[in-house]
Each structure stands twice: as C-alpha cells, then as structure tokens.
Amino acid sequence: MGLKDMLNVSSIQAENERLKEENQKLKxxxxxxxxxxxxxxxxxxxxxxxEIQASKRMLANLDE
Known part of the structure; x- marks a missing residue:
C-alpha cells in the first residue's frame, strides 16, 4: 500500500467518523x-x- 493509499484511507476514516457524529446529532x-x-x-x-372506512363500507352493505 502506497503513501497515497494510506492518506486516502485516513481521509475516508476521518469522513466516516465525522458522519457518525453528525448522525448522532441528528438522532x-x-x-x-x-x-x-x-x-x-x-x-x-x-x-x-x-377502521372508519371499513365500518362505513359495512354500514353501506347493511343498507342494501
């Protein structure tokens, strides 16, 4: 793994942590x-x- 890859992983981990904190704040x-x-x-x-609609349909059927 090159230096660029390690920096990218570090950046992704930092962003992930920031998003977790933001998620907790929103919750x-x-x-x-x-x-x-x-x-x-x-x-x-x-x-x-x-339930009201079902009762209305039942009443309508009784009237028929």
Missing amino acids: KKLDELGYDDYMEIKRLKENLER
Whole structure:
C-alpha cells in the first residue's frame, strides 16, 4: 500500500467518523422534537382512518 493509499484511507476514516457524529446529532435532534411520538400517533391515526372506512363500507352493505 502506497503513501497515497494510506492518506486516502485516513481521509475516508476521518469522513466516516465525522458522519457518525453528525448522525448522532441528528438522532438527538429528532428525539428532542418528539419524532418517535409523532410517528406513533400518525400510525394510530392511519389505523383509525382505515377502521372508519371499513365500518362505513359495512354500514353501506347493511343498507342494501
């Protein structure tokens, strides 16, 4: 492995570490903003909307 290759590996490792740190900061920010809670509420809302639509279809079939 030549000197250029070793410098390139070192540069890639430094960039990788920087990206890991940035990723951790972004995860922390998402936690602070309550992202997981938001996604859970969104999922529950979508489930309720599907249940409502299914109930409406069932009622429509009863009326026929």
